[in-house]
Amino acid sequence: MGRLLGLFGGRRVVITDGAWGTEMQARGLAIGQPGDLWNLERPADVLAVARSYIDSGSHVILTNTFRGNAVALAAIGLADRVAEINRRGAEISREAARARPGVRVFGSMGPTGKVLATGEIGPEAVTSAFASQAEALAAGGVDALLFETFSDVEEARLAVRSARPLGLPIVVSFAFDAGKKKDRTMMGVTPEAVGQAMAEEGADAVGANCGAGPDAFPSICRRLGESSGLPVWIKPNAGIPALDAGKAVYTMTPEDFAGHAAPIIEAGARFLGGCCGTSPAFVQALTKALESCASS
Template structure:
């Protein structure tokens, strides 16, 4: 059994949180502004978003640190604050649980930078999230196996369980990461490298995720983590608008669980309403893979 799966009640699926950037944008996050900087500048808003996911029924919530590496924060002149931003992100999500039995998972996104620079950045971020008190680390939206491997080494050094989640583009009709890797190749590589769970997030919408889930599950014995977008957005008056409803999103849950998903939540365009719908859909289901 995966160390990550052991953090949760065996009754599955475990319902995750929703789109952090989507909710922060509702509170005034401007295009191009660093969401992670809000951990210091607007902590009350960050905690409120985390609390909204808890109140909606999420059994695990992320930290507001997806682009909290010093390399990403250097673009807004905050690389020197990276450690504090990550520690505060962990503490804000932890405080938002209000003592409830909700796990806090530290979010780490890709850097797209050279391996030596990325390794140092991932190490700082993972150590700071661990110091802030997260229960596990989540590598999100990775598209390159080599970079994910570098991040996984840094994350595993903390001793915490680690989830590795990838972005699969299905534009060609076949799900592939940016470096051309298939779901099977991703699952096998991450299992061999010591990940505690593997999965997919973001993407063009929930419709294609069952197939990706099945293929990930067929290639490894790790729990599968699934966090799709609410479809692709259209831009209306300068804002991203997603047409997928919470009920339509949650209607896909049985197929995802049948495909092997043990953890299901939402990415871009999803909200606490989506989490409530997923919790309703999950009621009465037996243990997942």
């Protein structure tokens, strides 16, 4: 079964959560602003987001720490607050998870935002940034670590290596949104290259999130699973957004989104949730769709 799936007692498909940024913007976070500092300044709002997903059926709740590494925080003058932002983020999600037995907390870790290939950042700085963030999340009580929305395999390799000494299960998820078929990352990496690399590094699961709507994910899911032999983590966006006064607007309904669950699960997904534009209503719809699949 593996130590990651073992956290869920052999559940065939684990329902994760949906978008955090969308929910925090509804509570007043300015578009384009990182929400990580809310762990310290507005913890009640962060707790409310976590609880809303758990109440909707999530078996996995993330932490509000996507941009919590030292490199990303340095861009907004908060590099010295890595430990407290991440530890508090983990503690808040841990508090929310206590309301429902079996809910697990995964520490959310996004990329640095710098490019290794051009020398914009070096491997030592990347490794240090992820190691310090992972240590703080572990201190806050997370059950596993999720590196999400990556595009560079080499950065992801460093991320896994930096976190492996902590002994926590590790999931690595990439955004596939480039190429003619939208099956490449921004750096031109294929699902096959991602799957092979993450298996080599000892990740416990590999996945795809963001990038596109759910119709694009069955093929990517299958290719990730076949190339890695690992459980696959999938979190699509709520379709392709339209721009309204410079703001991304997602029009896909929760029911339409959940209608894509069956082919994604048939393609091998073991973890399924939503990314940009999704909400607790989408998780609730996914939960109902999963129940329907199980009874059919």
